[in-house]
Amino acid sequence: MAAASVPRDVTSYSIGLAAPLTLFFLVFFVAPLVQLFVLSLHNDTAGVVWGIGQYVHFLTDPFSLSVLGSTLLLGVEVTALCLVLGFPIAWLYHRVGSRAKTLIILIVLLPLLTSVVVRTFAWIVILGRQGIINSTLLSIGAIDAPVRLLYTQFGVVLALAQVQMPLMALPLITALGRIDMNFEDASCSLGAGSWRTFWKVVLPLSLPGVIAGCTLTYAAAITAFITQSLIGGGQMLFMPMYLYQQASTLQNWPFASAISIIFLLAVLAVVTVFGMLGRLSRGYGGA
Amino acid sequence: MINRRTLLTTALTLGAMKAFPGLSYAQARPLVFATFTGSWEEAHKAVLVPAFRKVNADASIVLDPMLSVDQIAKVNAARANPPIDVMLHDPGPALVAIGQDIVEPFPVEKSTYYKDLIAEAQEPMGPAPFFQVVGLTYNPDTIRTPPTSWADLWKPEFKGKVGITNLNSTLGTGWLVEVAKMHGGSEANIDPGFKALEALKPNLAAVAANPGALATLFQQGQIDISPGNFNAIQILKARGVPVEFVAPKEGAIAFKTTIHVVKNSPNKELAFKLIEASLSPEVQTTLMNSPYLIVPTNSKVPMGGEIARVLAKDTAELKKKFVFQDWKKINEQRSAWIERFNREIKL
Numbered sequence A: 001m002a003a004a005s006v007p008r009d010v011t012s013y014s015i016g017l018a019a020p021l022t023l024f025f026l027v028f029f030v031a032p033l034v035q036l037f038v039l040s041l042h043n044d045t046a047g048v049v050w051g052i053g054q055y056v057h058f059l060t061d062p063f064s065l066s067v068l069g070s071t072l073l074l075g076v077e078v079t080a081l082c083l084v085l086g087f088p089i090a091w092l093y094h095r096v097g098s099r100a101k102t103l104i105i106l107i108v109l110l111p112l113l114t115s116v117v118v119r120t121f122a123w124i125v126i127l128g129r130q131g132i133i134n135s136t137l138l139s140i141g142a143i144d145a146p147v148r149l150l151y152t153q154f155g156v157v158l159a160l161a162q163v164q165m166p167l168m169a170l171p172l173i174t175a176l177g178r179i180d181m182n183f184e185d186a187s188c189s190l191g192a193g194s195w196r197t198f199w200k201v202v203l204p205l206s207l208p209g210v211i212a213g214c215t216l217t218y219a220a221a222i223t224a225f226i227t228q229s230l231i232g233g234g235q236m237l238f239m240p241m242y243l244y245q246q247a248s249t250l251q252n253w254p255f256a257s258a259i260s261i262i263f264l265l266a267v268l269a270v271v272t273v274f275g276m277l278g279r280l281s282r283g284y285g286g287a
Numbered sequence B: 001m002i003n004r005r006t007l008l009t010t011a012l013t014l015g016a017m018k019a020f021p022g023l024s025y026a027q028a029r030p031l032v033f034a035t036f037t038g039s040w041e042e043a044h045k046a047v048l049v050p051a052f053r054k055v056n057a058d059a060s061i062v063l064d065p066m067l068s069v070d071q072i073a074k075v076n077a078a079r080a081n082p083p084i085d086v087m088l089h090d091p092g093p094a095l096v097a098i099g100q101d102i103v104e105p106f107p108v109e110k111s112t113y114y115k116d117l118i119a120e121a122q123e124p125m126g127p128a129p130f131f132q133v134v135g136l137t138y139n140p141d142t143i144r145t146p147p148t149s150w151a152d153l154w155k156p157e158f159k160g161k162v163g164i165t166n167l168n169s170t171l172g173t174g175w176l177v178e179v180a181k182m183h184g185g186s187e188a189n190i191d192p193g194f195k196a197l198e199a200l201k202p203n204l205a206a207v208a209a210n211p212g213a214l215a216t217l218f219q220q221g222q223i224d225i226s227p228g229n230f231n232a233i234q235i236l237k238a239r240g241v242p243v244e245f246v247a248p249k250e251g252a253i254a255f256k257t258t259i260h261v262v263k264n265s266p267n268k269e270l271a272f273k274l275i276e277a278s279l280s281p282e283v284q285t286t287l288m289n290s291p292y293l294i295v296p297t298n299s300k301v302p303m304g305g306e307i308a309r310v311l312a313k314d315t316a317e318l319k320k321k322f323v324f325q326d327w328k329k330i331n332e333q334r335s336a337w338i339e340r341f342n343r344e345i346k347l
Helices: A015-040 A053-060 A062-093 A098-113 A116-127 A132-139 A153-177 A181-189 A194-222 A225-232 A239-249 A253-280 B004-019 B021-028 B039-055 B068-077 B091-099 B150-154 B170-182 B191-203 B211-219 B230-238 B268-279 B281-288 B305-310 B315-321 B327-344
Strands: B031-034 B061-063 B086-089 B130-138 B162-165 B204-208 B225-229 B244-246 B252-262 B322-324
Touching (some): A015 A253, A053 A253, A098 A153, A116 A132, A116 A153, A116 A225, A153 A194, A194 A253, A239 B327, B031 B268, B039 B061, B039 B230, B039 B268, B039 B281, B068 B086, B086 B091, B091 B170, B091 B252, B091 B327, B130 B170, B130 B230, B150 B170, B150 B225, B162 B170, B162 B191, B162 B211, B170 B191, B170 B252, B170 B327, B191 B204, B211 B230, B225 B230, B230 B244, B252 B268, B268 B281, B315 B322
Parallel strands (some): B031 B086, B162 B204
Antiparallel strands (some): B086 B252, B130 B252
16 A cells, blocks of 8 residues: 555656557558668668668769759758748738638648649649640740740649648648737837847747748658659659659669668758757747 | 567467458458559459459459559568469569569460460460550641651651650650660660650650650640550540550550469469450450450450551551560660669750
């Protein structure tokens, strides 16, 4: 009975509740990941000879590195575009009536309600030679011949930004909602203009949401196999397609595994940088 | 001997069998046929499967459509107890599958129809029930004079109008080999093909990631001419897309689509029966007719309809007009070609 009389430490929680998910992760995520890593440590396609040849191949090959670089850059472009387009929407959300709020949420969520494939095909229709953009530009006389939009980096960034927008807008809406409106009023009444208020008050306070949105958008944009290959076409190579090509068409599993591991590490590095920014911003965000 | 590892494996296996009772009855699962996605799946579901079930007492069969390369990957991941019984392959992946020892030899002597197949289709490791034919596809609304040769793709009037696919697909690879041959190359010497591709760049409007994507580009007016698959074009045409198919004068490229029994399949007998059904004149005749238009390989099937009109009236003409490629040679260097294509073809 002695044990019962000691009050339980209320600040600690039993980790037993996490056990089912942990087990699920161990079996279906960690174990395959380890298997993938082991496979990547083979020099031949059959997976018999041990060695780090696949990593050496990737890291000393300017072409492979350029694929990695362009994929990471694509993520940055998409994330930046989402942020620039998503922030005003999120800001607006907290300043309109409830009816308009519902409308904004609906617009933000709408992309999530259709499949990525459908959304991407819609972009093919929009960006095509006879698509909405080209026919509009032609009819107002801005261009003489259709411009090539489909199968360009620009097209991929545009389509990905639309497809991934909810991942940016939702965290921003949440973060902006947590800011006490009185801060802005205080800032204005103390003589700061609206831009100064935005830069010095609203933006810093919304940083946790910005970081969360950027992390999600970035990770989703660089791994978006379907949108990248349908809008980018067969000549624009990004990491997911490179991986698929090696694994499926060429059946070179060890190299494909090495690509996956390198890609995973590169993404983890970027996400870590976002995380560090997030910690730096905590001084503001905790307020 | 029992060590920690075997004990753990055994425990996990037993646990898994308890959790997923389906595993324990792997022997009794239905026949799984991995066909291709899209029009192939439709055709097989509507014609081949009913024909098979009719003569095999309604045996249960499941279609699991996926690409050749994915079929190989799936079987490789579970060689001892493969999740697929019958595979369908393009010529390149077929040789890979045979090379990796994941298919059974076809029991030729047991087969009723094997001997009726035309010589090119008689493959002891897995016969070819169908041909795929690749020729020129064009939009008759914008291109008034039909093209006649692969060389037409290089004409200056098609600047920014040509579509191709990359070398991930059989179509893209086979087409590049044909281009190389036109310029003095061969399956072993692809260099002239790449040189010609370089010269084609001003005309290229799109390099699609797969042949299916190429089809959408016709619908969107993004491209007006491209190498294309006969079946795929007929399906587009039936849906009202303005496309026409012509066999170029160099000869249309013919790919054998081969069908294989997977090694260690628990349903070998049914797998054989399904392949027999696919080789039978009845099934091949139905599949030759509209809307499927799949080129038959059984010499007892008289050519008819659109196929007779556009491709060949009989087997003799078919052999004369079709070009078959040496995929053994192609496979040797395909990965190097894909690598080179990745590097060199940037629009």
